[in-house]
Amino acid sequence: MLEALKQTVYEANMALPANNLVTLTWGNVSQIDRDSGLFVIKPSGVAYDKLTPADMVVVDLDGRVVEGELNPSSDTPTHAYLYRHWPEVGGIVHTHSKWAVAFAQAGIPVPAAGTTHADTFYGDVPIADRLTQAEVDGDYELNTGQSIVRVFDRQHLDPMAIPGVLTNDHGPFTWGKDAKTAVQNAIVLDVVSEIDFHTMQLNPTQDLHVPQYLLDRHYFRKHGAHAYYGQGTH
Amino acid sequence: MLEALKQTVYEANMALPANNLVTLTWGNVSQIDRDSGLFVIKPSGVAYDKLTPADMVVVDLDGRVVEGELNPSSDTPTHAYLYRHWPEVGGIVHTHSKWAVAFAQAGIPVPAAGTTHADTFYGDVPIADRLTQAEVDGDYELNTGQSIVRVFDRQHLDPMAIPGVLTNDHGPFTWGKDAKTAVQNAIVLDVVSEIDFHTMQLNPTQDLHVPQYLLDRHYFRKHGAHAYYGQGTH
Amino acid sequence: MLEALKQTVYEANMALPANNLVTLTWGNVSQIDRDSGLFVIKPSGVAYDKLTPADMVVVDLDGRVVEGELNPSSDTPTHAYLYRHWPEVGGIVHTHSKWAVAFAQAGIPVPAAGTTHADTFYGDVPIADRLTQAEVDGDYELNTGQSIVRVFDRQHLDPMAIPGVLTNDHGPFTWGKDAKTAVQNAIVLDVVSEIDFHTMQLNPTQDLHVPQYLLDRHYFRKHGAHAYYGQGTH
Amino acid sequence: MLEALKQTVYEANMALPANNLVTLTWGNVSQIDRDSGLFVIKPSGVAYDKLTPADMVVVDLDGRVVEGELNPSSDTPTHAYLYRHWPEVGGIVHTHSKWAVAFAQAGIPVPAAGTTHADTFYGDVPIADRLTQAEVDGDYELNTGQSIVRVFDRQHLDPMAIPGVLTNDHGPFTWGKDAKTAVQNAIVLDVVSEIDFHTMQLNPTQDLHVPQYLLDRHYFRKHGAHAYYGQGTH
Numbered sequence: 001m002l003e004a005l006k007q008t009v010y011e012a013n014m015a016l017p018a019n020n021l022v023t024l025t026w027g028n029v030s031q032i033d034r035d036s037g038l039f040v041i042k043p044s045g046v047a048y049d050k051l052t053p054a055d056m057v058v059v060d061l062d063g064r065v066v067e068g069e070l071n072p073s074s075d076t077p078t079h080a081y082l083y084r085h086w087p088e089v090g091g092i093v094h095t096h097s098k099w100a101v102a103f104a105q106a107g108i109p110v111p112a113a114g115t116t117h118a119d120t121f122y123g124d125v126p127i128a129d130r131l132t133q134a135e136v137d138g139d140y141e142l143n144t145g146q147s148i149v150r151v152f153d154r155q156h157l158d159p160m161a162i163p164g165v166l167t168n169d170h171g172p173f174t175w176g177k178d179a180k181t182a183v184q185n186a187i188v189l190d191v192v193s194e195i196d197f198h199t200m201q202l203n204p205t206q207d208l209h210v211p212q213y214l215l216d217r218h219y220f221r222k223h224g225a226h227a228y229y230g231q232g233t234h
Numbered sequence: 235m236l237e238a239l240k241q242t243v244y245e246a247n248m249a250l251p252a253n254n255l256v257t258l259t260w261g262n263v264s265q266i267d268r269d270s271g272l273f274v275i276k277p278s279g280v281a282y283d284k285l286t287p288a289d290m291v292v293v294d295l296d297g298r299v300v301e302g303e304l305n306p307s308s309d310t311p312t313h314a315y316l317y318r319h320w321p322e323v324g325g326i327v328h329t330h331s332k333w334a335v336a337f338a339q340a341g342i343p344v345p346a347a348g349t350t351h352a353d354t355f356y357g358d359v360p361i362a363d364r365l366t367q368a369e370v371d372g373d374y375e376l377n378t379g380q381s382i383v384r385v386f387d388r389q390h391l392d393p394m395a396i397p398g399v400l401t402n403d404h405g406p407f408t409w410g411k412d413a414k415t416a417v418q419n420a421i422v423l424d425v426v427s428e429i430d431f432h433t434m435q436l437n438p439t440q441d442l443h444v445p446q447y448l449l450d451r452h453y454f455r456k457h458g459a460h461a462y463y464g465q466g467t468h
Numbered sequence: 469m470l471e472a473l474k475q476t477v478y479e480a481n482m483a484l485p486a487n488n489l490v491t492l493t494w495g496n497v498s499q500i501d502r503d504s505g506l507f508v509i510k511p512s513g514v515a516y517d518k519l520t521p522a523d524m525v526v527v528d529l530d531g532r533v534v535e536g537e538l539n540p541s542s543d544t545p546t547h548a549y550l551y552r553h554w555p556e557v558g559g560i561v562h563t564h565s566k567w568a569v570a571f572a573q574a575g576i577p578v579p580a581a582g583t584t585h586a587d588t589f590y591g592d593v594p595i596a597d598r599l600t601q602a603e604v605d606g607d608y609e610l611n612t613g614q615s616i617v618r619v620f621d622r623q624h625l626d627p628m629a630i631p632g633v634l635t636n637d638h639g640p641f642t643w644g645k646d647a648k649t650a651v652q653n654a655i656v657l658d659v660v661s662e663i664d665f666h667t668m669q670l671n672p673t674q675d676l677h678v679p680q681y682l683l684d685r686h687y688f689r690k691h692g693a694h695a696y697y698g699q700g701t702h
Numbered sequence: 703m704l705e706a707l708k709q710t711v712y713e714a715n716m717a718l719p720a721n722n723l724v725t726l727t728w729g730n731v732s733q734i735d736r737d738s739g740l741f742v743i744k745p746s747g748v749a750y751d752k753l754t755p756a757d758m759v760v761v762d763l764d765g766r767v768v769e770g771e772l773n774p775s776s777d778t779p780t781h782a783y784l785y786r787h788w789p790e791v792g793g794i795v796h797t798h799s800k801w802a803v804a805f806a807q808a809g810i811p812v813p814a815a816g817t818t819h820a821d822t823f824y825g826d827v828p829i830a831d832r833l834t835q836a837e838v839d840g841d842y843e844l845n846t847g848q849s850i851v852r853v854f855d856r857q858h859l860d861p862m863a864i865p866g867v868l869t870n871d872h873g874p875f876t877w878g879k880d881a882k883t884a885v886q887n888a889i890v891l892d893v894v895s896e897i898d899f900h901t902m903q904l905n906p907t908q909d910l911h912v913p914q915y916l917l918d919r920h921y922f923r924k925h926g927a928h929a930y931y932g933q934g935t936h
Contacts, residue, residue: 023655023656023659024652024655024656025698026584043699044697044698044699045697045698045699046699070699071696071698071699071700074689074696074697096584098659098662098663098666099666101582101584101663102663102666102667102670103670104582105581105582105663105664105667105676106667106670106671106674107671107674108670108671113339113403114335114338114339114403114404114405115403115404115405116260116330116335116404116405130679131682133679133681136679136681136682136685137681137685140685169581169582169583169678169679169682170582170583170584171582171583171584184258187257187258188257188258191257191332194332195332195335195336195339196339197666197669197670198332198333198336198431199336199339199340200670201431201435201669202336202337202340202342202431202434203340203341203342206340206341208339210403211364211367211370211403213367213370213371214365214370214403217370217371217374221308228305228308229278229279229308230259230278230279230305231277231278231279231280231304231305232305347807347871348803348806348807348871348872348873349871349872349873350728350798350803350872350873418726421725421726422725422726425725425800428800429800429803429804429807430807432800432801432804432899433804433807433808435899435903436804436805436808436810436899436902437808437809437810440808440809442807444871445832445835445838445871447835447838447839448833448838448871451838451839451842455776455842462773462776463746463747463776464727464746464747464773465745465746465747465748465772465773466773491889491890491893492886492889492890493932494818511933512931512932512933513931513932513933514933538933539930539932539933539934542923542930542931564818566893566896566897566900567900569816569818569897570897570900570901570904571904572816573815573816573897573898573901573910574901574904574905574908575905575908576904576905598913599916601913601915604913604915604916604919605915605919608919637815637816637817637912637913637916638816638817638818639816639817639818665900665903665904668904669903
């Protein structure tokens, strides 16, 4: 079942090592088929150079395996939670990409410090709350998803306008309309984390944020009804 | 029309990913044919691995498409403005290369801190003014070009002696007698930004600038009537 | 003798340059055959691109060559000492990987600052004592091994739960049940050193350590009887 | 003439881009034939991917071209000066490798901060004096060589024990018994500059230097009559 989607999710997973976003077996990508309410995700702990499309696992929105011989990613409950709560989301990526993890471990958002950021993220990429002992000892991966939705709700953020987050002490999740877009957002998040790190070192006393009007211009140049970047198929 | 120029501009664009200056579809290169007053530029938002010479777009000095089925780079009005104002410029490059963007976001020039810099840039690479809301809400890409010319005029800089700039909150533009030279200048600007960043961390209290006599020696060893670097064809 | 083990150790050594952990001829990997009490190790100072499985050297637990025409790694007495004192250890790696060496030279442990660390190391990766002049002038490589065991003993650490150390002024050693696992641990140690460096720069006043309950969760998600990461063959 | 030496010098030059030590056409390697008093050096400003062994230029110890159709490296007078003053030197390398240049621009030596350094350099890699205006306006490249010898003389350093230097505001020169060894020393100098940079950021208040007895141990483990690293052919 969902063979085409398995191929798509396989290719999106393989884009992680190709873009230097993963070490060893870390990281995972999923994409959902909203008609059936099922999503396809990478199996847990399998080396990328051994991975095949047939290894992809089909799970339902409760994270239960529907098809597949391998265990799905241990982060599956986080993916499922985000798919349940954010119906516009079509694909999700989790990595331990090095620059984004540095911000996650430092407990600070990735600031919207330039147009490179504004082209993809319409504002700071937020940092989720550190999980409590009860959250970690309980349904840890589910509670990770809750911590993500909570920070978006509390800050009144639109997950489709800011398609990424840092989970505290942990690392980035990104998403998008599909798995391929979510991977692109993961690439951008690591690049802007790297650039912003150096900006902060160069000018530690500066307000790093671009003016709101520049954020608006760059974001809406690429997104929405008035976008004029690209070839009109975006 | 201008088929040879399309091939040249295609190759110059492909040199950007080959030299690690771009992420995803970011960046663009153009070169002008001064006889016809037309220039050739990369189409907007096309993946580098899909790009062909035939995809290049021919535009006039007002940025209007003369030939080509794809939309030209959204930065076309910036290129056109620079070609109109600086008749010696033959090629222009824009990237979001990571080290140069860090300086652009920090709002500080790239200092002439060593001979590596002096071999290519005869002085600091300046930072353009942050655009006002009126400039961003209006003809944004045109006004970006104006901010570049303005900083060169105000500081009495020769754009052929300092063939690059940082646009504030955004990133680098470089140029040269042709597209290939402009790409080389983009490579050098990112390398000296990287080196200067580390120099500034190693010795934060130092005046980073090389003495004027060393700047003169290195710059004129490679440029002008008395150059003796290379094989005399430069 | 031990031809299969030579092939295994050869492959583990070749994984060091493939993962950017070595410069020139630096670094070495060994694996022990506990039945015979012999281990196989890289020869000293041989270029990786010239290395063959037949070049591997068989030594006993006193570090004496049992088979092989080449001199074993100069670090052989350190490997031998660790194998003698820690019977669970099956493979050992030494590198001069750049980020871990920076911490070793700075004389500070690599802090357990995130889940990336907790997945592999159940606590800070400790720093061994600086060797005294007597230790360096005497059996230097043996004494290096002693300094490693000493810091684990003094801090009551389990070498199988924290499979790595920084030798002071020098660089990392990692280990595991076999050479392949030890190489993976060397990869992880360098990555977490890199990430932690940037975390410390981003947030210098923070207590870098993850809460103990998060360390427990991530470590035991991958290790021990209740592990649920991966495919159950780990 | 000296065809075998041209091949050797060609290969040593090609090792610079292969080891990420150069950008564009920067950098050059030479090796001397002490019998004839002639040395072979890279031509000036030629792209590495166009270089052939036949392009190498033969020059005498005054830097005059003896054979070759291309101009020799503009740094030829620096090489010649070092060959004249240091008869043990057989090969010389100049690069603008990024980490070493950062120290050169900051005007500080590369400290002997660990065993990685001590294996190759028996003490800090010194920084030459900033050249005066008279030195720069006069025989600049010759005076660069003089500034190198001067710092070694003033600090009573043995150039064969510390086979490298930073020229102030400029970048590294390294040398050795032949071109291949000089290239290896250039690789090591950039790596230890990178590691030391991060060590200094991690622990800014520390005395970075390893104890003299550890410097002795590591240096003499690889060099001189009592060396025991490697296979005895070193």
